[in-house]
Amino acid sequence: MSERLWSKATFAGYRWGLWNQREHTALLKVEGIYAQDETEFYLGKRCTYVYKAKNNTVTTDGKPNKTRVIWGKITGVHGNSGMVHAKFQSNLLAKAIGHRIRVMLYLSRI
Amino acid sequence: PPGEAAVRPGERKNLKPRRLIDAGGKVKKGKPHCSQTPVLVRGMGRYSRSAMYSRKALYKRKYSAAKSKVEKKKKVKVLTTVTKPVGGDKNGSTWVVNLHKMPRYYPTEDVPRNKQARKLRASITRGNILLILTGRHRGKRVIFLKQLSSGLLLVTGPLSLNRAPLRRTHQKSVIAASTKIDISGVRIPEHLTDAYFKKKKLRKPRHQEGEIFDTEREKYKITEQRKVDQKAVDSQILRRIKCSKLLTKNLIK
Numbered sequence: 001m002s003e004r005l006w007s008k009a010t011f012a013g014y015r016w017g018l019w020n021q022r023e024h025t026a027l028l029k030v031e032g033i034y035a036q037d038e039t040e041f042y043l044g045k046r047c048t049y050v051y052k053a054k055n056n057t058v059t060t061d062g063k064p065n066k067t068r069v070i071w072g073k074i075t076g077v078h079g080n081s082g083m084v085h086a087k088f089q090s091n092l093l094a095k096a097i098g099h100r101i102r103v104m105l106y107l108s109r110i
Numbered sequence: 111p112p113g114e115a116a117v118r119p120g121e122r123k124n125l126k127p128r129r130l131i132d133a134g135g136k137v138k139k140g141k142p143h144c145s146q147t148p149v150l151v152r153g154m155g156r157y158s159r160s161a162m163y164s165r166k167a168l169y170k171r172k173y174s175a176a177k178s179k180v181e182k183k184k185k186v187k188v189l190t191t192v193t194k195p196v197g198g199d200k201n202g203s204t205w206v207v208n209l210h211k212m213p214r215y216y217p218t219e220d221v222p223r224n225k226q227a228r229k230l231r232a233s234i235t236r237g238n239i240l241l242i243l244t245g246r247h248r249g250k251r252v253i254f255l256k257q258l259s260s261g262l263l264l265v266t267g268p269l270s271l272n273r274a275p276l277r278r279t280h281q282k283s284v285i286a287a288s289t290k291i292d293i294s295g296v297r298i299p300e301h302l303t304d305a306y307f308k309k310k311k312l313r314k315p316r317h318q319e320g321e322i323f324d325t326e327r328e329k330y331k332i333t334e335q336r337k338v339d340q341k342a343v344d345s346q347i348l349r350r351i352k353c354s355k356l357l358t359k360n361l362i363k
Contacts, residue, residue, distance in 0.1 A: 003249050005243055005248055005249055061246060104243065104244075105243045105285060106243045106244055106282055106283045106284075107282040107283070108243060108281075108282055108283065108284060108285050109231075109282075110231075110233060110285055110286065
C-alpha cells in the first residue's frame with residue numbers, strides 16, 4: 001500500500017512558561033488543523049518521532065536497520081489555533097524542533 | 111425483452127431481483143444483490159443512485175417484504191400477570207397474580223456481577239468494511255465478521271483478495287468504513303474463538319542442557335485447520351462480494 005497512514009505534524013517546541021521550558025511535553029503543529037475544534041479527532045492518537053542513527057537497531061517485522069523511533073501520545077489541546085501537546089516515552093531531542101512527527105490514526109474512535 | 115434498461119458493454123446483463131412474493135404467496139429466493147454500477151474509478155461508480163434507479167427500472171419493481179417473519183415476531187408476547195378466580199362473597203371474583211414474583215431472599219453480600227458485555231463501536235457492524243491501521247496488514251480493507259468474547263474483532267480479507275487471513279484485530283486499531291456487506295446468511299464456524307487464534311508460545315526445554323537454543327516453532331506455520339476454516343468462511347463471503355465490482359476493487363490490495 002502506498003498510502004500514508006499517518007498525519008504530518010511538526011515538533012514546534014517544548015511546553016514552556018514565561019521563563020522555563022518543560023521538556024516532558026512537546027507542542028505539535030499538525031498539518032491542516034488550525035482551530036481548536038478541529039483537534040478533537042487527534043486527541044489520544046499515538047505519535048512518533050522517527051530518526052536515524054549510526055548503528056543498526058532491531059525492528060519488528062524486519063531486519064535491523066538504522067531507523068529509530070520514539071513513541072508518544074497526543075495528550076491535549078494547546079491554545080486556539082490547533083496546536084496540540086504530546087508526551088513521549090522519552091523526551092524529544094531538541095534537534096527535532098521543526099522536524100517531522102508522525103501522528104498515527106490509532107487509537108481510533110471512528 | 112421490452113421494458114428492461116439497455117445493456118451497455120461492461121454491465122451485467124442479468125439483474126437478479128430482490129426477494130419477491132409470487133402471485134401464489136410463496137417467497138422467491140434471489141441471489142445476494144449488490145450495487146450494479148460499473149466501476150469508473152476505485153470507489154466511484156459510473157452512474158449515480160438516481161441514474162441506477164431508472165436504469166434498473168426500479169420504478170416498476172416495487173415488492174413488498176416477506177410478511178411471515180414480521181407476523182411471527184408480533185405473535186410472541188410474554189405474559190406478566192395471570193388473573194385467577196377467588197372464592198368467597200366479598201373478595202371480588204378474580205385477582206391478578208404476578209407471574210414473575212419478587213425474590214424471597216436477598217443475599218447480604220453483593221453477588222459478583224457477570225463480566226460486562228464487550229463494547230463495540232456503533233460504526234462497526236457485521237459485514238462492515240474496516241480499514242486496518244497497524245500491524246502487518248496496515249492499510250488493508252477487511253470485512254468484519256464478529257466480535258469474539260475477548261472483545262477483539264474477527265476479520266477476514268478475504269484472503270484471495272488482499273492476503274489478509276482470518277485474524278483478530280482490536281477495535282482501536284481499526285477505522286470503520288460506512289460500506290457494508292450483507293453477511294446475514296454467512297455461518298462462521300463455532301470453533302473460531304480466542305483460544306484458536308492465540309499465539310502459541312515456544313516450549314522451553316526443561317533440564318536439557320544440550321537443547322537450550324533449539325527452539326520449536328520458531329517460524330509460524332500455517333496449519334491445515336486454518337486453511338480449511340479460511341476457505342469455509344471466504345467462499346461464503348466472496349459470493350456476496352463478487353456481485354459488485356466496486357466492492358471487490360475496494361478490497362483488493
